[in-house]
Amino acid sequence: MAISIAVLDCDLLLHGRGHKTLDRFDLDSVSDDFLLTHFSFPRDFILYLVELLREVWWPISPEVQVLAALGFYTSGSFQTSMGDIIGISQASMSRCVSNVTKALVEKAPHREQSFQEFQRVAGIPGVLGVLDCVQVAIKAPNSEDSSYVNKKGFHSVACQLVCDARGLLLSAETHWPGGLQDTEVLERSALYEQLSGVIVPSFRYNLAHTATHEIVDRTFRAIQTRFRCLDGTKGYLQYSPERSSSILLACCVLHNVSLQSGLDAWTLERTEPLEEHRNLKQRPEDDEAEELRKQLILKHFS
Secondary structure: OOOOOOOOOHHHHHHHHOOOOHHHOOHHHOOHHHHHHHHOOOHHHHHHHHHHHOOOOOOOOHHHHHHHHHHHHHHOOOHHHHHHHHOOOHHHHHHHHHHHHHHHHOOOOOOOOOOOOHHHHHOOOOOOOEEEEEEEEEOOOOOOOHHHEOOOOOEEEEEEEEEOOOOOEEEEEEEEEOOOOHHHHHHHOOOHHHHOOOOOOOHHHHHHHHHHHHHHHHHHHHHHHHOHHHOOOOOOEOOOHHHHHHHHHHHHHHHHHHHHOOOOOOOOOOOOOOOOOOOOOOOOOOHHHHHHHHHHHHHHOO
16 A cells, blocks of 8 residues: 655744744844844845845745855855754755855856956056966865865865956856866866967066955955855865855855945955965966067066
8 A cells, every 4th residue: 555655844844943934034033233143244235135136936035045045155154053043954955055056156257358447556557357276175075086186185176266456256267176286277267268478477567466466365365254165164165076166156256246236345354365376387488478578567667
């Protein structure tokens, strides 16, 4: 005889333990301080983000899903503890993070042509953006894949970022195995084909180059500080490389959205420097790029 089995969503059982039921969670029922403490963003930004992502309708309300994802991104806590704060199960918390991450990834930055403001930073004209490659720690993949083991011996994904003078990300490629060197990531990236003829970094010029490059370092420090799931203080990202890459990209999108909505990117910036840049094996100089660099130094830094 067949036996019918009822499958219940754990969220429906939370009410008996004193939690808010899922359909009753109301942003208006919590204070601004509560939102800042647990989700690290002000109410206006959270509402703006809800409207930005409302085009995708989910069984769980957009407000709850956005709060769940923001709580995970910004706290770095395991999903169960953040789910308890807003009264949803770990399974629903996981779905919320997955749904919001997917929606944000679809809004990932694309390369833009922009020369504005860089000359004000250190006097270098004609700069499109500043590029760097950073590492985010993840758990070891299930397969015996050593390509994600970086030079420090832990598993990570490599993220190539390009930002403008404000710290707005123009490009973010987050899917590279951590075992690749920065130059290998660059040469394999979608951006590389567009960089033919660019120059590589005499004394005053190098100082200006360093000052300009600090922008991308500050940008990633700000991202790690705001989105604690990326900084490793509460453990590595406990996901596959593919999902970890998506979470990293979603945080990059949120960084851009917060800048574009008027939030200060550097408010919570860390003070400690990122990993010191290692000397990378230089490719043979492009004659045209070398001549361009000489003319730039002669005109602006002599």
